[in-house]
Amino acid sequence: MIEAFQNLFSPPRHMILLVVAAWLGLSLAERRTERYGISKEDINNITFYGLIAFVIGGRISYILQNLSAFTKSPLGIISINPDLFDPFGAIVVMFIVIFAYGQRKQLELWNILDALTLFFAVIAIGLGLSHLAAGTAFGLPTELPWGIDLWNATRHPTQIYDTLASSLILVLLWLFKPSPRSGVTFLIFASLTALSQLILQAFQANYTLLFGEFRQEQILAWLALLVCFIFLESRLKPIKNQTTSE
């Protein structure tokens, strides 16, 4: 079954899974956006501008990191190669554009993030499936019965672990009663995602060691979890003269 899935969505077709996830995620987010004080029109605009910023930002960031290659081949700037892309730069630019849109429309950033949480949660599922189709983000060799044959070894199906964890987070978010405090929905999603990565990165075959023995990815997930908890507590802190239904 996994082999059939991988044949159907083998690269570069695995990108289709991300596009479908983005569409489904937006449809889900649209259904709940008004709970967070964001209109359907605004959430559509935010997603539209955010995705454009993601694509352009990822390319610009990649160009800046490989300036000499693009100086010699300037036409590469507008090349259709999806590999000329820096995902971290893309995320940063996307958040800047979302923030700028919110400022212009006088929308609070925390409300925007809350409204987009279901979108992010579905994208995380799409990302896991896309890794499964491409055979990337693969796991360590294992003798466990649920191991999958990949790259000449039976390995932990880390892509399936990620997809299941993301699906569970989506279900929890769907069942979660929205908090009257803005930002809490998003911070719960971010905390659960950081926690799942902290656990699951232990089974990944590709990792960078920090201090000679610790996985950098796990340490980053732990730090993200800490930051999420700090923000979460600050969002939940009682505000003087404010009545809430907590």
Next chain:
Amino acid sequence: MNRTQRIILYILVLIAGASWIVLSSETGETTAVAAAPQAGFPAPDFTLKTAEGETYTLSELKGQAVLVNVWATWCPPCKAEMPAIEKMYNEYKDQGFIVLAVNSTFQDNPLEIAPFIEDYGLTFPILLDETSDISRAYQVRSLPSSYFINRQGIITEVVIGGPMSEALLRTRIEEALK
């Protein structure tokens, strides 16, 4: 849940997380050993001949950065990227870069290969995969498929589909040459 209970929960989760990092720090392999067509693995070895009968063995090219490009004459993106590959080959060959263009001969018309090479003025070795062994070893599902291999014989990047632009080739070749 009140504030004290939440803070206790945060601390417990963070301690459990830190413990998990320590527990999982000593497990697993640090490098992939078996050859596989994936970034980070040693490139699967092969020996193939050109139409002129010259033999190339991938493992004998250790010390050079290699681009293994699997292609066919009927494949439009393969055609589109050939001029860029030829240009980059000429630009970087003096630094120890070589292109092994593996024609999927088993699914191509052998009579069209020579005119193709002439039309595009290709000077790098064109190898013939008549038995599909290389396509199977490299798990080729789409054409073109390109594998950038560093001087140690480790795959640094896999690019499925095309055409690859000059800028993409340049960044991947420079990475493989490091």
